[in-house]
Amino acid sequence: MPSKENISEWLQTLQKSICTALEQVEEDAVFSTEPWQRPEGGGGITRVIQNGAVLEKGGVNFSAVQGPAPAFLFAEKEHSLQPSHQQNKATFYAAGVSIVLHPKNPWVPIIHMNIRYFEMSTGVYWLGGGIDLTPHYINKNDAVFFHQTLKAACDKHHKDYYQKFKKWADDYFYITHRNETRGIGGIFFDRMNHSEDMSFEKNLAFWKEIGNTFAPLYVELIQRNKEKKYTENEINWQRIRRSRYAEFNLVYDKGTKFGLETNGRIESILMSLPPLAAWHYNYKPAPNSAEAQTQALLKKEMDWINPSF
Amino acid sequence: MPSKENISEWLQTLQKSICTALEQVEEDAVFSTEPWQRPEGGGGITRVIQNGAVLEKGGVNFSAVQGPAPAFLFAEKEHSLQPSHQQNKATFYAAGVSIVLHPKNPWVPIIHMNIRYFEMSTGVYWLGGGIDLTPHYINKNDAVFFHQTLKAACDKHHKDYYQKFKKWADDYFYITHRNETRGIGGIFFDRMNHSEDMSFEKNLAFWKEIGNTFAPLYVELIQRNKEKKYTENEINWQRIRRSRYAEFNLVYDKGTKFGLETNGRIESILMSLPPLAAWHYNYKPAPNSAEAQTQALLKKEMDWINPSF
Numbered sequence: 001m002p003s004k005e006n007i008s009e010w011l012q013t014l015q016k017s018i019c020t021a022l023e024q025v026e027e028d029a030v031f032s033t034e035p036w037q038r039p040e041g042g043g044g045i046t047r048v049i050q051n052g053a054v055l056e057k058g059g060v061n062f063s064a065v066q067g068p069a070p071a072f073l074f075a076e077k078e079h080s081l082q083p084s085h086q087q088n089k090a091t092f093y094a095a096g097v098s099i100v101l102h103p104k105n106p107w108v109p110i111i112h113m114n115i116r117y118f119e120m121s122t123g124v125y126w127l128g129g130g131i132d133l134t135p136h137y138i139n140k141n142d143a144v145f146f147h148q149t150l151k152a153a154c155d156k157h158h159k160d161y162y163q164k165f166k167k168w169a170d171d172y173f174y175i176t177h178r179n180e181t182r183g184i185g186g187i188f189f190d191r192m193n194h195s196e197d198m199s200f201e202k203n204l205a206f207w208k209e210i211g212n213t214f215a216p217l218y219v220e221l222i223q224r225n226k227e228k229k230y231t232e233n234e235i236n237w238q239r240i241r242r243s244r245y246a247e248f249n250l251v252y253d254k255g256t257k258f259g260l261e262t263n264g265r266i267e268s269i270l271m272s273l274p275p276l277a278a279w280h281y282n283y284k285p286a287p288n289s290a291e292a293q294t295q296a297l298l299k300k301e302m303d304w305i306n307p308s309f
Numbered sequence: 310m311p312s313k314e315n316i317s318e319w320l321q322t323l324q325k326s327i328c329t330a331l332e333q334v335e336e337d338a339v340f341s342t343e344p345w346q347r348p349e350g351g352g353g354i355t356r357v358i359q360n361g362a363v364l365e366k367g368g369v370n371f372s373a374v375q376g377p378a379p380a381f382l383f384a385e386k387e388h389s390l391q392p393s394h395q396q397n398k399a400t401f402y403a404a405g406v407s408i409v410l411h412p413k414n415p416w417v418p419i420i421h422m423n424i425r426y427f428e429m430s431t432g433v434y435w436l437g438g439g440i441d442l443t444p445h446y447i448n449k450n451d452a453v454f455f456h457q458t459l460k461a462a463c464d465k466h467h468k469d470y471y472q473k474f475k476k477w478a479d480d481y482f483y484i485t486h487r488n489e490t491r492g493i494g495g496i497f498f499d500r501m502n503h504s505e506d507m508s509f510e511k512n513l514a515f516w517k518e519i520g521n522t523f524a525p526l527y528v529e530l531i532q533r534n535k536e537k538k539y540t541e542n543e544i545n546w547q548r549i550r551r552s553r554y555a556e557f558n559l560v561y562d563k564g565t566k567f568g569l570e571t572n573g574r575i576e577s578i579l580m581s582l583p584p585l586a587a588w589h590y591n592y593k594p595a596p597n598s599a600e601a602q603t604q605a606l607l608k609k610e611m612d613w614i615n616p617s618f
Binding site: 034048050057059177178239243246247250251260266267270271273274275276277278279280281282 | 343357359366368486487548552555556559560569575576579580582583584585586587588589590591
């Protein structure tokens with residue numbers, strides 16, 4: 001297993017550098033800093049921003065929790081093979097940086113990033129992560145830029161990673177009960193250790209690359225869109241997209257579930273929820289409206305590198 | 310088993326009479342009426358109101374769905390005893406009226422009512438139901454009136470029902486991750502068939518009583534509060550309480566879960582979600598404020614018949 005301390009330190013440095021980069025494009029607010037302890041072991045540093053000129057609400061959170069492994073972890077196949085007396089003594093360690101940012105301007109997309117390292121005393125350990133984008137209005141150039149940036153980061157490490165992890169994001173960031181994707185996807189990967197052509201160390205370098213890709217990528221998307229004018233109608237649509245975001249996070253998101261089931265700090269876990277969200281009964285965008293165009297693109301298997309729309 | 314047709318007809322009559330009663334206190338809006346069919350069998354009539362002077366958003370929904378029993382039903386202990394070839398052929402029938410109403414004025418409480426009948430071809434059948442109240446601001450007199458009305462309805466049928474079902478509501482309408490109740494509770498019961506001193510027919514009469522109690526109870530609470538003046542600050546608190554309501558319904562509510570897992574009509578299931586909800590990071594009401602007083606009362610085992618506060 002890699003050194004927990006090295007990974008934890010690297011994640012905290014990443015958290016700092018992302019907050020600093022975001023504060024440079026944010027005029028009216030700074031990130032608060034709240035360290036917290038988990039009663040069963042470990043803790044985190046929650047950094048939240050609210051009521052900014054650019055960022056209406058969001059968090060860039062670090063956590064590193066540890067302790068006796070909760071029973072639900074043994075529902076996974078590879079763990080259930082452990083004899084029960086070993087399950088009772090097993091401990092886990094999970095460290096990561098989680099980000100969700102809800103911009104004020106509906107032309108700026110919502111973004112999410114998470115990278116995490118997990119290990120158990122039974123000997124398993126892995127990396128996971130993902131970045132996905134939820135534009136309130138899909139802008140073709142921004143979508144291509146977002147996916148090309150992720151593809152370039154993946155391509156540096158493995159020629160198959162972008163396609164593989166793009167598909168995984170399509171499947172993961174999916175609101176089944178709405179039959180729609182959360183946004184335009186991105187990349188998602190989990191339980192990454194080593195493979196025939198990639199050592200754990202090489203995968204760790206890829207994982208760090210994803211973390212480092214976040215800040216310049218989102219700052220560029222902010223710069224492109226933050227001065228655009230918007231109307232009440234566009235704010236209303238933003239609130240509807242945000243309510244879908246809340247549905248995804250409360251019904252499906254595995255990070256939220258993991259946090260709730262391991263007695264994480266509730267305000268840190270739910271910082272991802274939007275500042276203001278609207279649910280209208282049976283809302284349908286007007287035919288051919290910008291809202292209808294975005295709605296029509298919220299599906300899996302879109303080619304965002306060479307979009308055909 | 311009782312006659313499905315009789316129960317279904319009675320529920321539809323109840324739905325109509327509740328909508329009519331609510332429209333009499335609502336000046337600016339009426340309930341829409343949308344019948345829908347479930348591909349696997351059955352359907353419903355969704356009746357929704359939006360943008361009223363009294364009711365900002367809400368639904369009074371009837372549904373009666375049937376078909377092959379989904380696998381998750383057999384996770385329940387009494388069903389898992391069935392041999393698997395019988396599980397494969399089993400069918401279910403579920404009929405009910407479900408109500409959630411989000412008033413515009415924060416001095417009027419949110420209300421929920423559900424009564425349901427369930428049967429399976431394996432021979433089991435039961436009644437379930439509940440009413441619970443979520444005041445944005447807890448008003449002692451209204452709380453006593455609400456619980457006394459429920460107690461009187463219960464007492465007509467069985468001396469133990471109010472205490473038993475009030476406790477069940479405390480446990481059911483609980484937001485575990487927030488360590489708070491959704492509101493001031495009410496009554497909740499499930500899997501009611503017959504017992505030593507109550508035949509199924511007697512329980513059916515109790516169940517109908519609960520359905521009939523709803524309209525006069527909520528109309529009275531509307532009349533008492535709908536003309537009260539409110540401020541931006543009170544609207545803001547209303548939106549925070551509504552976001553907790555959304556958390557409960559998306560994370561814990563069994564009716565929502567059942568609807569999503571049986572491929573119910575999604576817009577009918579999620580009509581319960583609030584028109585506009587706010588999530589602020591780590592919001593704490595000011596000490597001794599009206600909001601802090603309400604927050605302090607959101608706990609189990611309150612005596613709402615003789616409150617001590």
